[in-house]
Amino acid sequence: MSRFFDAIAPVRYEGPDSSNPLAFRHYDPDEIVLGKRMADHLRFAVAYWHAFAYEGGDPFGGPTFQRPWYPQDDMARARLKADVAFQMFDILGVPYFCWHDADIRPEGATFAESLRNFEAIIDYFGDKMAGRDIGLLWGTANMFSHRRWMAGASTNPDPDVFAWAAATVKTCMDATHRLGGQNYVLWGGREGYETLLNTDMARELDHMGRFLNMVVEYKHKIGFAGTILVEPKPQEPSKHQYDYDAATCIGFLRKYGLEGEVKLNLEQGHAILAGHSFEHEIAVAAAEGMLGSIDMNRNDYQSGWDTDQFPSNVPEVALTYYHILRAGGLGTGGTNFDARLRRQSLDAEDLIAAHAGAMDVCARGLKAAAAMLADGGLETALRDRYAGWDTPRAQRMLNSDLDALFQQVLAGEIDPQPRSGRQEWLENHVNRFV
Structure with a gap:
């Protein structure tokens, strides 16, 4: 069992006058907002990849974090990472978490070995979830980091990579279903192109559409009751990604007959990269009945790339939740903190403080949004x-x-x-x- 967070007490609501940096000043999970518990509106989740797999690197420098579960290439350390993760979930009192397969298990020499590692960790998660008030908001597959994905997954010019992607998603959907996941997400990190000189865009889009239909078919085959979500992003790592923004994704889903089966997982940072505000993306999805879930973070407006910082701007967050509330809420979705510490924030306490502060910002934004709706002036x-x-x-x-x-x-x-x-x-x- 990890002792990483042993010196940190559970974060509790102490009210707006508290000066405790590791207490909630605005997030009271049981506070009733528009007839529903605040926790049930916000449905917070921790992103496993940023909280526990991220090592503090950036495009210009290597890792800065030193964690007891590094290097992440061993099953014993994967279990230790899980121990730490569930300890943090307990401290924060979050109801959900999210993962990619590559975040939670070491890569094996073969697909079969990676799958054995993955299934062993899913077993470990299941044991830890038993008796805890914690659920899986969504699972997904990392099909962008390994060199096999350098030219895409479902859009890859090599059909063998398409098949590997299908096998990977099947295993992740099975695991999500087994853990009672509320949703399953597909983010096409390299589903796009670096140059049109070697790209048959029409073929790649058709293959991507067929792949997503396979996902929906498999959902029904196994009886998965959750929502299938796709996540828009315009670029980075690809020069251009086919899931550019909400409107692009909606057009894609309609073209391939998926508008009744798939919704959107929208991210603040991705909206900014696309030249939009977050509330714009949410309003677009809501207008088409395709709002599913959100990744809450922010970008540094001077950096020009996806910095994945924790949210800190209450007015931006308030307008986000205003449009979510107008749309009837997040349904099976939630507020996933797809956010990571700055590479200079080294301590265990930094990880708790970042999430607690972000939860407070979202709580303030939600209450402001609810007050605007109750006032009715904008309507x-x-x-x-x-x-x-x-x-x-x-x-x-x-x-x-x-x-x-x-x-x-x-x-x-x-x-x-x-x-x-x-x-x-x-x-x-x-x-x-x-």
């Missing part, structure tokens, strides 16, 4: 702005044709007078709550 302004479309006259316009509308305008029956969008008023309104 009223929205209804007023589009009220003209609720009239019989406007509905006749929609059911008319270009020539008839031309005749009305020409006759002077229609003479639009612009109205203020009142953006600054609405921004001031939001600032009352955040």
Whole structure:
């Protein structure tokens, strides 16, 4: 059993006046927000890869962290890593965690050896989950780190890699199902291209569409009741990724007949890389009924790459949860902290403080979002702005044709007078709550 976190007591809610850096000041899991427990709105999860597998490296330098379970190439250390992980879940009181297969087991010399390692750790997870109030928000397969994935997984020009990807996803779906996972995620880290000079894009997209249909078929075959999710990201590591943003993914899902089977796992940092705000991505997914789950983090706006920092901007988070609440909540999804420590943050306490602070930021954002909804000011302004479309006259316009509308305008029956969008008023309104 690890002693990594032994000096750290469980994080408890102490209220906004607390000065304890390892206490919740805003996250009270049992507080009722819009008729539901705060914990049930937020559905927090810890990302196994960033919290326990990340070694503190970046594109310009090697590892800075020293952990008792490094190097991560041995089953004994994989079990030690799991001991540490569940100790942290207990300290934070989070209801969920998430993993990639490569985060939790050492790579074997063959697929069969890797699978034996993986299944042994899944057994170990199952034992640890028994008797604990902790569940699996989602599992997924890492199909971007190993050199076999350098040209993609389902989009790889080599059909043998496609088959290896299918076998990998099958094992991860089986494990997710066995642990009672709420969702299964596919993130195409290298499903894209580095140059069009060697890329048959139409073929790759068709293969990716077929692969995702295989995933859905297998979901039904094994009776997995969770949601299948895809995660948009525009670039990095690929020059261009086929899952660029929410709208691109929705178009892809509709093209391949998957819009009724697959939803989106949206990430704040990926939205920024795509040139969007997080609330934009959530609003797009919600408008199409495809909002599934979120990865909560942030980017450094000066760095220009996916820094995966813990959230700290309450106004941004408040608008995120405002759109989530308007959409009816996260359903089987949750708030996964796909975030990692800065490479200079070396201590065990840093890992706890980062998650506790992020949970507080999300709690503040959720409460602000709920207050905005309860106030109704934004909803009223929205209804007023589009009220003209609720009239019989406007509905006749929609059911008319270009020539008839031309005749009305020409006759002077229609003479639009612009109205203020009142953006600054609405921004001031939001600032009352955040």
